[in-house]
Amino acid sequence: MTSSPSVSTATGGLRSPAGVACAAEQLVKVYGTGDAQVTAVDGLSVAVAAGAFTAIMGPSGSGKSTLMHCLAGLDQATSGRVLLGDTDLTALSDRELTRVRRDRIGFVFQSFNLLPALTAEQNIVLPLELAGRRVDRAALERIVATLGLADRLRHRPAELSGGQQQRVAVARALVTDPEVIFADEPTGALDIRSGHALLATLRGAVREQGRTVVMVTHDPVAASYADRVLLLADGRVAGDLDRPSTDDILATLRPLDA
Numbered sequence: 420m421t422s423s424p425s426v427s428t429a430t431g432g433l434r435s436p437a438g439v440a441c442a443a444e445q446l447v448k449v450y451g452t453g454d455a456q457v458t459a460v461d462g463l464s465v466a467v468a469a470g471a472f473t474a475i476m477g478p479s480g481s482g483k484s485t486l487m488h489c490l491a492g493l494d495q496a497t498s499g500r501v502l503l504g505d506t507d508l509t510a511l512s513d514r515e516l517t518r519v520r521r522d523r524i525g526f527v528f529q530s531f532n533l534l535p536a537l538t539a540e541q542n543i544v545l546p547l548e549l550a551g552r553r554v555d556r557a558a559l560e561r562i563v564a565t566l567g568l569a570d571r572l573r574h575r576p577a578e579l580s581g582g583q584q585q586r587v588a589v590a591r592a593l594v595t596d597p598e599v600i601f602a603d604e605p606t607g608a609l610d611i612r613s614g615h616a617l618l619a620t621l622r623g624a625v626r627e628q629g630r631t632v633v634m635v636t637h638d639p640v641a642a643s644y645a646d647r648v649l650l651l652a653d654g655r656v657a658g659d660l661d662r663p664s665t666d667d668i669l670a671t672l673r674p675l676d677a
């Protein structure tokens with residue numbers, strides 16, 4: 420199966436950028452040199468729809484993290500283009516890329532990545548402070564209320580459960596109102612209940628607030644929260660599922676894992 424022609428083109432041309440939050444065009448990422456050379460992403464083209472929840476799945480080593488890191492401007496492409504809106508990230512200087520990551524992208528990592536010395540609230544508003552932006556108290560209160568964190572704001576990460584810490588990380592990703600939120604195994608360190616609550620929150624952010632979320636996951640149940648599941652194998656798109664069930668995902672993954 421190849422990627423859906425309505426959202427990506429095999430030739431890498433994005434004819435209609437409207438509604439596309441970010442895209443890879445003929446993206447190649449090679450690590451190392453000589454015998455140690457690994458092609459992690461192999462000429463992949465995909466467009467991620469704005470206002471949608473996209474999951475990226477695939478066997479270990481299929482290039483999921485590499486693709487996400489390139490889309491998020493955390494890793495440099497070897498060739499091809501990476502677009503965030505109309506901005507070609509591959510054409511930016513390091514300084515410009517840092518600014519794009521800070522101002523236009525939100526991140527949620529498996530390991531929460533909260534600063535232990537700061538309270539939950541200080542962690543949440545940190546990206547705004549780093550960018551020299553004003554904290555919009557009303558927007559902050561809305562995000563905090565949606566995530567059920569209102570009575571936890573003065574606590575430090577060590578005083579919070581894993582699920583609460585990850586909700587703080589999601590609040591931190593939402594607070595700058597980024598164009599895309601990238602989540603790397605966001606439920607990997609959570610128990611099942613907290614994991615489902617977090618996924619429901621991410622899905623709510625997409626459905627109710629029109630946010631765009633791209634999530635790498637190994638978990639077919641987590642991926643079933645997404646509007647679209649991209650399956651990678653050997654650095655290429657090997658499947659592209661529209662609102663799949665967990666069973667659909669398992670059936671498509673099985674031959675790739677073999």
Ligand SMILES: Nc1ncnc2c1ncn2[C@@H]1O[C@H](COP(=O)(O)OP(=O)(O)OP(=O)(O)O)[C@@H](O)[C@H]1O
Pocket residue numbers: 450451457458459477478479480481482483484485486
């Ligand atoms: N910094 C690096 N240096 C060298 N090789 C790398 C580097 N990062 C990734 N790779 C290689 O690139 C390939 C794709 O890795 P990547 O982490 O993107 O896969 P993945 O699908 O996210 O895997 P996993 O599910 O195990 O996290 C793998 O063969 C990996 O060993």
